[in-house]
Amino acid sequence: MTASTEVAPAARARRRRSLPPGLLGGLLVLPASAWYLILLVAPLVIVVVMSFGTKSKFGGYEPAFILDNYAQALDPSRISPFVTSLIMAVAGTILCLLAALPIAYFIATRGGRHKSLLILLLIVPFWTSFLIRTYAWLTILGPDGLAGFIGGITGDSSFRILGTPFAVLLGVVYAYLPLMVFPIYVTMERMDRTLIEASKDLGAGRWATFRQITLPITATGLITGSILVFIPLMGEYVVPAILGYGRVFLIGNQLVLQFLESRNWPEGAARAVVLIVIMLVTVVFYVWFVNRGQRTREVSVL
Amino acid sequence: MADQELERYVRQMRWQLERMPISRRGFMWASAMSATAAFLAACNSGGGAATAAPSSAAPSTAPTSAPSASEAALESLGPEPSFEVPPDIEKELFMYNWGDYVDPNNMKQFQEVFGVDKFTYDTFANNDEMMAKFQGGATGQWDICCPTMNYVPAMIDQGFIQKLDLARLPNLKYVDKTFKGQYWDPTDEYSVPKDWGTTGISVRTKDVKEPVKTWREFLDLIPQYSGKVVFVDSPDDVFIAPLKANGYSLNSDVKEELDKARDELMKVAPHILALDSDQYNTKIETEEAVLGLTWTGGILELRDKAETADTVYTIPEDGTVFWLDTWVVLTDPPHPVAGHAFINFIHEPHIQAIETETNRYATPDSAAKQFIDPKMLADEALFVPDEVVAKLEPQKDNSGITQRQDIWAEFKSKIGQG
Numbered sequence: 001m002t003a004s005t006e007v008a009p010a011a012r013a014r015r016r017r018s019l020p021p022g023l024l025g026g027l028l029v030l031p032a033s034a035w036y037l038i039l040l041v042a043p044l045v046i047v048v049v050m051s052f053g054t055k056s057k058f059g060g061y062e063p064a065f066i067l068d069n070y071a072q073a074l075d076p077s078r079i080s081p082f083v084t085s086l087i088m089a090v091a092g093t094i095l096c097l098l099a100a101l102p103i104a105y106f107i108a109t110r111g112g113r114h115k116s117l118l119i120l121l122l123i124v125p126f127w128t129s130f131l132i133r134t135y136a137w138l139t140i141l142g143p144d145g146l147a148g149f150i151g152g153i154t155g156d157s158s159f160r161i162l163g164t165p166f167a168v169l170l171g172v173v174y175a176y177l178p179l180m181v182f183p184i185y186v187t188m189e190r191m192d193r194t195l196i197e198a199s200k201d202l203g204a205g206r207w208a209t210f211r212q213i214t215l216p217i218t219a220t221g222l223i224t225g226s227i228l229v230f231i232p233l234m235g236e237y238v239v240p241a242i243l244g245y246g247r248v249f250l251i252g253n254q255l256v257l258q259f260l261e262s263r264n265w266p267e268g269a270a271r272a273v274v275l276i277v278i279m280l281v282t283v284v285f286y287v288w289f290v291n292r293g294q295r296t297r298e299v300s301v302l
Numbered sequence: 303m304a305d306q307e308l309e310r311y312v313r314q315m316r317w318q319l320e321r322m323p324i325s326r327r328g329f330m331w332a333s334a335m336s337a338t339a340a341f342l343a344a345c346n347s348g349g350g351a352a353t354a355a356p357s358s359a360a361p362s363t364a365p366t367s368a369p370s371a372s373e374a375a376l377e378s379l380g381p382e383p384s385f386e387v388p389p390d391i392e393k394e395l396f397m398y399n400w401g402d403y404v405d406p407n408n409m410k411q412f413q414e415v416f417g418v419d420k421f422t423y424d425t426f427a428n429n430d431e432m433m434a435k436f437q438g439g440a441t442g443q444w445d446i447c448c449p450t451m452n453y454v455p456a457m458i459d460q461g462f463i464q465k466l467d468l469a470r471l472p473n474l475k476y477v478d479k480t481f482k483g484q485y486w487d488p489t490d491e492y493s494v495p496k497d498w499g500t501t502g503i504s505v506r507t508k509d510v511k512e513p514v515k516t517w518r519e520f521l522d523l524i525p526q527y528s529g530k531v532v533f534v535d536s537p538d539d540v541f542i543a544p545l546k547a548n549g550y551s552l553n554s555d556v557k558e559e560l561d562k563a564r565d566e567l568m569k570v571a572p573h574i575l576a577l578d579s580d581q582y583n584t585k586i587e588t589e590e591a592v593l594g595l596t597w598t599g600g601i602l603e604l605r606d607k608a609e610t611a612d613t614v615y616t617i618p619e620d621g622t623v624f625w626l627d628t629w630v631v632l633t634d635p636p637h638p639v640a641g642h643a644f645i646n647f648i649h650e651p652h653i654q655a656i657e658t659e660t661n662r663y664a665t666p667d668s669a670a671k672q673f674i675d676p677k678m679l680a681d682e683a684l685f686v687p688d689e690v691v692a693k694l695e696p697q698k699d700n701s702g703i704t705q706r707q708d709i710w711a712e713f714k715s716k717i718g719q720g
Binding site for chain 2: 055057058059060078080081142143144158160162163245246247249253254257258259260261262263264
């Protein structure tokens with residue numbers, strides 16, 4: 001081990017009694033590495049290998065090396081679930097952002113001594129199962145709920161909310177809002193309030209201050225929140241199936257169809273790989289964007 | 303009619319009283335406990351796995367005092383059910399089944415009589431999901447399972463199920479000959495019929511005035527009731543409508559016939575409210591949907607309620623499917639004796655009659671019919687008349703036909719998108 005030759009004799013004597021540094025480090029990293037290997041890398045490899053295979057007689061997987069599955073996955077006539085997913089994910093992220101920004105801003109700046117209580121209130125819904133909360137929306141939006149009420153006012157007895165993209169959007173914004181609020185809240189909370197005062201002293205209006213001071217500083221939180229919401233939204237399955245009645249058909253629903261119903265695992269795997277690639281591109285873009293932001297800030301400080 | 307009902311009631315009551323393992327003094331406590339257990343079981347059964355609480359309580363339907371006047375009459379009634387508890391029975395049973403598909407009191411009864419403390423009831427939503435689990439390597443997790451008959455051959459082929467120990471299943475003598483020696487299990491060594499039914503058309507006649515007697519009429523009517531039509535989320539069942547409407551076999555694998563079926567399905571896809579196997583009856587109940595391609599489950603209950611009594615279930619004249627769900631013992635079950643004991647128990651005529659009344663599907667056991675509510679026996683949607691039976695076609699395993707799967711995937715992604 002090269003490291004042992006470089007440490008000072010005293011330090012070496014101290015370390016001799018404990019574990020060698022390399023081994024200790026290795027042990028500390030072991031759980032995390034095992035977690036990544038077993039639960040991330042291995043399944044990923046399986047999915048990629050499977051995506052080149054073919055469907056066996058009874059469904060499932062049979063080894064092969066064909067590209068048909070990708071041709072199927074990228075066939076323009078079958079690509080609509082990807083497009084719908086992308087539209088819904090972008091729309092859902094933007095709506096979350098618009099809803100979360102005022103909430104986070106309010107808690108961070110006006111929360112005062114109630115801050116912890118307000119944050120707690122955001123977490124409270126998580127104490128109930130996600131599925132039950134989604135089913136609750138069935139009652140709220142259903143023909144005996146909001147849809148019936150609106151239908152009664154407008155005289156249109158067939159007015160319906162469930163089974164529309166609106167219901168799905170409402171469901172996902174409701175489900176993922178806290179994931180957006182927390183990162184934004186954290187960055188706003190840490191923000192140096194004197195910067196805002198300085199901006200105002202220098203004659204900037206409310207909007208100019210928000211645009212030039214608050215927004216750039218909280219950008220990391222905004223982007224982190226967007227990523228946290230966007231990625232699960234791309235793979236969303238439960239909300240469109242329950243609140244969308246399956247009329248809003250996303251990529252997640254298609255994966256379920258392919259793995260559990262058609263039992264065509266290779267074709268499902270190919271679609272999953274395409275989805276992973278989309279996610280990777282998004283995350284790489286995110287990392288690049290955040291790094292760029294930090295660099296410009298360093299420059300401005302200088 | 304009334305006498306028959308009384309007789310039936312007395313018979314069940316007496317039989318349940320005798321199963322009561324506790325003194326009458328403890329009854330109040332026990333019934334409270336059993337009500338709690340039933341409530342918990344009901345709560346649990348909606349969410350996937352439910353473990354019925356082991357309980358020594360009496361069935362909650364037992365009356366608080368036995369009417370002594372009718373005790374003499376009791377003596378003249380038919381044979382008593384007797385359960386032979388195998389000495390080597392295990393204390394646990396793991397079942398993999400459709401949701402809410404076994405009467406909860408029967409499950410409790412089984413636990414009490416056979417001393418099975420832990421009865422785990424895991425659920426699947428459709429046959430394909432079940433098959434996917436086993437193909438993913440889930441063998442050895444459960445003892446018994448309930449596939450539809452057309453999945454039995456593939457399960458045998460892939461070694462998911464094992465031969466039954468027929469010596470442990472004496473009650474199979476009650477099963478009708480009609481259900482024996484069929485294509486899915488020619489030697490009757492692997493599967494035991496559970497119950498059977500049809501796929502048909504449900505109509506709220508309050509809203510839909512047009513006659514709907516055939517699949518042709520049904521398909522042609524759908525655009526008129528756009529956004530108010532529900533289909534079960536099951537490819538085999540959905541394919542029946544376009545294939546039978548054109549006079550083809552519902553198991554067709556002919557390309558031209560399937561092409562025609564595809565065109566028909568794509569025409570109706572934009573008008574469909576939802577593909578829904580679990581809540582279709584709720585949608586029809588609230589009139590969110592007024593037309594449906596459905597099973598009988600849940601629909602028959604709607605007819606009995608005043609507000610929804612206009613619901614009609616029709617077996618189309620151009621023919622439809624008959625399906626049969628079967629009991630099978632999975633390969634390398636952790637509790638083979640308890641598994642066999644349960645299948646045998648459920649075919650005890652008294653028990654089978656309760657199953658039929660709870661699940662509302664036709665029983666394959668003629669012997670059980672004497673214990674079933676005569677009103678139910680007279681229901682032609684359930685116990686189908688012979689001339690209609692002649693037009694029924696058994697479901698085959700079509701899961702290997704790629705064209706069907708492609709059409710289904712396309713259909714599913716086009717629901718409600720006009």
